[in-house]
Amino acid sequence: MNKKQYLAAFGTGLLFAFGLALSGMTLPSKVIGFFDFSDGLTSWDPSLAFVMGGGVLVYLPVWRLVKGRARPLFDERFRLPTRKDIDGRLLLGAALFGIGWGLGGYCPGPALTSVGSFSSKALVMVASMLLGMVGFQQLDKLRARSKAAREVPSNGKVAS
Amino acid sequence: MENFTPYTSLAGGLLIGLAAAGMLVLNGRIAGISGITGGVLKGDVGDTLWRFLFVAGLLAGGFAYSFVDPDAFSIAIERSTGALVVAGLLVGFGTQMGNGCTSGHGICGLSRFSGRSLAAVVTFMSFAALTVFLVNHFFGGVL
Numbered sequence: 001m002n003k004k005q006y007l008a009a010f011g012t013g014l015l016f017a018f019g020l021a022l023s024g025m026t027l028p029s030k031v032i033g034f035f036d037f038s039d040g041l042t043s044w045d046p047s048l049a050f051v052m053g054g055g056v057l058v059y060l061p062v063w064r065l066v067k068g069r070a071r072p073l074f075d076e077r078f079r080l081p082t083r084k085d086i087d088g089r090l091l092l093g094a095a096l097f098g099i100g101w102g103l104g105g106y107c108p109g110p111a112l113t114s115v116g117s118f119s120s121k122a123l124v125m126v127a128s129m130l131l132g133m134v135g136f137q138q139l140d141k142l143r144a145r146s147k148a149a150r151e152v153p154s155n156g157k158v159a160s
Numbered sequence: 161m162e163n164f165t166p167y168t169s170l171a172g173g174l175l176i177g178l179a180a181a182g183m184l185v186l187n188g189r190i191a192g193i194s195g196i197t198g199g200v201l202k203g204d205v206g207d208t209l210w211r212f213l214f215v216a217g218l219l220a221g222g223f224a225y226s227f228v229d230p231d232a233f234s235i236a237i238e239r240s241t242g243a244l245v246v247a248g249l250l251v252g253f254g255t256q257m258g259n260g261c262t263s264g265h266g267i268c269g270l271s272r273f274s275g276r277s278l279a280a281v282v283t284f285m286s287f288a289a290l291t292v293f294l295v296n297h298f299f300g301g302v303l
Binding site: 001004005006008009010011012013014015016017018019020021022023024025026027028029030032033035036037038041042043044045046047048050051052053054055056057058059060062063066071072073074075077078079080081083084085086089090091092093094095096097098099100101102103104105106107108109111112113114115116117118119121122124125126127128129130131132133134135136137140 | 161162163164165166168169170171172173174175176177178179180181182183184185186187188189190191193194197198201202206209210211213214215216217218219220221222223224225226229230232233234235239241243244245246247248249250251252253254255256257258259261262263265266267268270271272274275276279280281283284285286287288289290291292293295296301303
């Protein structure tokens, strides 16, 4: 990793936060308003769709331009997801995230950005979010370890 | 649609897209907040500082913006601390399990026509809507 990459990471984080705050997504009421049809269209707030639409409007053409390139500007190669399979883990994870998102009105970006503004409610949300992240990572590690243990032959020697 | 803010929301979305595009063009990575944050917690050698700096950028951005417009962070929903704790645990656990959130699967994944991301977005949007419906229906919108 070089200094340029570190600077780019900080700069894009900063810009991301400005975008989130300007868009209104740091207001849980607007997120919940997008999913709220209790008064029909009167209570509905379509803003969230405009935020995602705006993001895709910029990212999609840039992605098309970048796709054929050999490397990004500050690194030797791209580090992008390659998986294509839709498994139960993806869907269950997304479902749990969706329930939490609807419950609190915060997804990870706006929650972290709001902590920067010293919002105590966002701080509570982020603290338990980090706990949830560590919780999954530890469970996943345990699972991987017990799977590896099962694959070792009974005499304890790993076949070479 | 009394709270609809089409212009600022679109403008904010364009900035978010620009930030995510910057991460792709400059560092060659997906700007997924939950993935980047989860990586800070893993603490792998050589793969942590840039993630930490990105999150620091988010916090610094929120801090700076709170001077420009403090109302951007006012919480006008009725959610107890307990509800937020449960929400946080679900968001943290779920985004690690499902490999992404609104930024990584939503903006980056949909733009890349990723089938996995589309499946994730449809799922988390549906469950968020269902949750809001249930909170409104059974708790009068207060939890």
